Amino acid sequence: MNLLDVIAKAKAEKAKSLDLSQKGLRLLPPELFEIESLEELNLDRNMLVEIPDDIGLLKNLKSLSVSENDLMELPDSIGELVNLEHLYLGYNSLSELPDSIGNLSKLDTVNIAKNQLLDLTSEIGKCQNVTKLSLHDNMLSEIPATLGKLKKLRKLYLDNNELTTIPASLSHLESLEVLMVSGNNLGAIPSEFGNLKKLKELVLDANQLATLPESLAECDSLETISVVENPMEEGIPRVLLDKKGLSIDQ
Numbered sequence: 093m094n095l096l097d098v099i100a101k102a103k104a105e106k107a108k109s110l111d112l113s114q115k116g117l118r119l120l121p122p123e124l125f126e127i128e129s130l131e132e133l134n135l136d137r138n139m140l141v142e143i144p145d146d147i148g149l150l151k152n153l154k155s156l157s158v159s160e161n162d163l164m165e166l167p168d169s170i171g172e173l174v175n176l177e178h179l180y181l182g183y184n185s186l187s188e189l190p191d192s193i194g195n196l197s198k199l200d201t202v203n204i205a206k207n208q209l210l211d212l213t214s215e216i217g218k219c220q221n222v223t224k225l226s227l228h229d230n231m232l233s234e235i236p237a238t239l240g241k242l243k244k245l246r247k248l249y250l251d252n253n254e255l256t257t258i259p260a261s262l263s264h265l266e267s268l269e270v271l272m273v274s275g276n277n278l279g280a281i282p283s284e285f286g287n288l289k290k291l292k293e294l295v296l297d298a299n300q301l302a303t304l305p306e307s308l309a310e311c312d313s314l315e316t317i318s319v320v321e322n323p324m325e326e327g328i329p330r331v332l333l334d335k336k337g338l339s340i341d342q
Contacts, residue, residue, distance in 0.1 A: 096123060103127045113137050113157075125149045136160055136180075148172030159183050159203070171195035182206050182226070194218035205229050205249065217241040228252050228272065240264040251275050251295070260284040269313070274298050286310035294318070302326045309335050316341070 093101070095112075099121065102110050106129040117138040125146035132155040140161040147156075148169030155178040163184035171192025178201045186207040194215030201224045209230035217238025224247040232253040239248075240261030245268055250258075252275040262268075263284035271288075274297040281296070286307025294308070295318045303326035308314065317332070318341040328340060 096121060099123045099127065102130075108132065110134070120144055122146060128152065131155065131175075133157070143167055143170070145169045151175065154178065154198075156180070166190055166193075168192045174198065177201070179203070187211075187231075189213050189216070191215045197221065200224070202226065212236055212239075214238040220244065223247070223267075225249070235259055235262075237261040243267060246270065246290075248272070258282065263287040266290065269293070271295070274318075281305055281308075283307045289313060292316070297321050304328060304332060306331050308332055314338055318342075 103126055107127060108129055109132040110130055111134045113134045113136040115138060117140055129152060130150050131152050133153060135158045137160040140158065141164055143158065143166060145167045147167060150173065153173050153176055156176060157180040159180045160183040163186055165186065166189060168190045170190060174195060175198055176196050177198050179199060180203045182203045182205045184207050186204065186209060188209065188211050191213050193213060196219055199219045199222050202222055203226040205226040206229045209232055212232060212235060214236040220242060221244055222242050223244050225245060226249045228249040228251040230253050232255060235258060237259045240259065243266055245265050247270040248268060249272045251272045255276040255278060258273060258278060260282035263282060265288065267290055268288055269290050270293045271291060272295045274295050276299050278299040278301060281304060283305040289312050291311045292313050293316045297318050298321040301319060301322040301324060303324065306329045309331045315337060316339050320341055324342060332340065
């Protein structure tokens, strides 16, 4: 069955899920965007360089996966997928995200790892239901302060970017449990991070840290801090070394 037959069948059956992964696709036929019933679309491991504007027609989509393609950009119309809960864009060539991403208020899981992101739109702060955000292995030199508005965020992956600072506003992430910021150029951690009462794991390997803020001892749930491959000229504060239940890798 060829691609158009598969799409025609899915449309006729009002399919909710369609897997078009590993089909060697370079372009997406317009007929695909006539399957209004779709809630889950998998386009992983193809050769797509773009997603057509028509993606915005799939109003019922809850999950969109376009990992391991050659995407250079996303259309503004991605912001019309207001029911989207899961967005997987890892292993592409995206350098930025459209501001319209902020319209996706139901997003829960977002993976944009292994791209070429140079900039992260501040509109991401409007996606207030996100619980897991993967931005590792990009080229980000800064993170917008609005990221601190993601009150439900539990896991944040920022490792292997080009960050020299990290915004103190991340201390407002009251649900955050895991923060990975290895492989950057951080010279310091904001003292405000002591407010992260649910933080369990803080991984800061391969940065430029001289010490850690004493306030991290106030993170009630903290179990692990890793600072392997940091200068740490000033050492680890005694209050952290003495904190019960805290393991420090250095």
